[in-house]
Amino acid sequence: MEAHAPGRDVSAEVAARLREAITSGRFMPNERLVEADLVTFLDANRANVRMALAMLDQEGLVVREPNRGARVRLLSDVEAIEIAEARRAIETMVARQAAERAGDDDRSVLQGIITDMKAAVAASDPVTYSRLNARLHREIQRIAANATASRLLQTLRSQLVRLQYQIALFPGRPAQSVVEHANIVAAICAGDGAAAEAAMRTHLDQVVANIRSAVTAARAGML
Amino acid sequence: MEAHAPGRDVSAEVAARLREAITSGRFMPNERLVEADLVTFLDANRANVRMALAMLDQEGLVVREPNRGARVRLLSDVEAIEIAEARRAIETMVARQAAERAGDDDRSVLQGIITDMKAAVAASDPVTYSRLNARLHREIQRIAANATASRLLQTLRSQLVRLQYQIALFPGRPAQSVVEHANIVAAICAGDGAAAEAAMRTHLDQVVANIRSAVTAARAGML
């Protein structure tokens, strides 16, 4: 009857490590993921590696072909845009729910992030800004308290990390983005669900447009 | 250099069979999924059964606990509603895209389904109606040509099949539903994306409301 150690699910943990490796760029898109190599890299046995690959396949981060192994999934242009559009559809709903459910402490957290964002923009610090950006979206999800939506958003976003990086570095993008974020926070703090949804949509319209630019730039061989 | 048989992925196929078994009600929510039993039921080896369970866990149809095996996931009330809300967010977008992309042949297909729906309602045939309902939503997805959204919708809907059944049998529901569907189709055929999105939202607002009723009814022990 002891407090029993977590008893973590090994294959899920292996999958988490592999996910992190892929999203952090340790493996490139289309790169082969050879099971034997992953066994040593992830410090796991082959059965768990295979299960992890199956999960990440289901998740859309990896593609498997029978008898030919797994590769990091390479997104086509249209897939990248589709994913960004799906994210927009879900996250606008989340913004509305956050506005309906935010408490006083939640509001001050959000406003604090906006303050830090403005400082980061003033200091021309895109790395810090990118981190605050991620944190703001996470906080909004937490406030919305919609676990299903959060799960969907996490998988959608993990498929786009590489592009997100490039977008955050678009010249002038943070300066514009911080205004959009401030509008979202203002609407949430006012408890105005419709306004929060609209502000989030405006923001994510920009993100979708930027991804369109990014993929056409990539197609033109500029990356 | 021959045309090489598909070379189907066995674990994916096993997962598909198990998914079908769960969504069709062969296994009840919370029912234990013992690996040895699944080996005989699915005619597969344990390695593939375990991979299938991992995939369906990732998909949200199954829950696994370390050293305690897998069960059919039992949705809580809030989870069921969250899933319906997420579906609404995605499918309204799909309706808009379908309106923007529908061709003449697409329009006639959709209108044909509406005609059949009216006939099914007139004949008080909820089973046929339910089938047409599923078919209409599938056709709209096909027309929208958004593979990512279709994939998300498929997994979301698979988690709700049991509830969907009950809702289709709500007295008077088909008669109301057919009007909503006709409005969606009219907007799509008119190429009016905004109207299609609004009509789909109206329709799915009803679905969400019905799921709220269904879960509260279930909680009251009426099912």
Add this chain to the structure above:
DNA sequence: ATTCTCAATATTGTCAACAATCTTGAGAAC
């Protein structure tokens, strides 16, 4: 030089045995 063949290698897929953990039920202790 190019293409073809095919054996050697690399890699994935399957399987069964074993280990680790959990669950059950009969009997002991109270």
Add this chain to the structure above:
DNA sequence: GTTCTCAAGATTGTTGACAATATTGAGAAT
């Protein structure tokens, strides 16, 4: 009668060997 103990059985987790398939590269044929 109820609770506790713990051994037997049931189930999940891990490992290694083997089979099946794909890839590679050197040499043959043209």
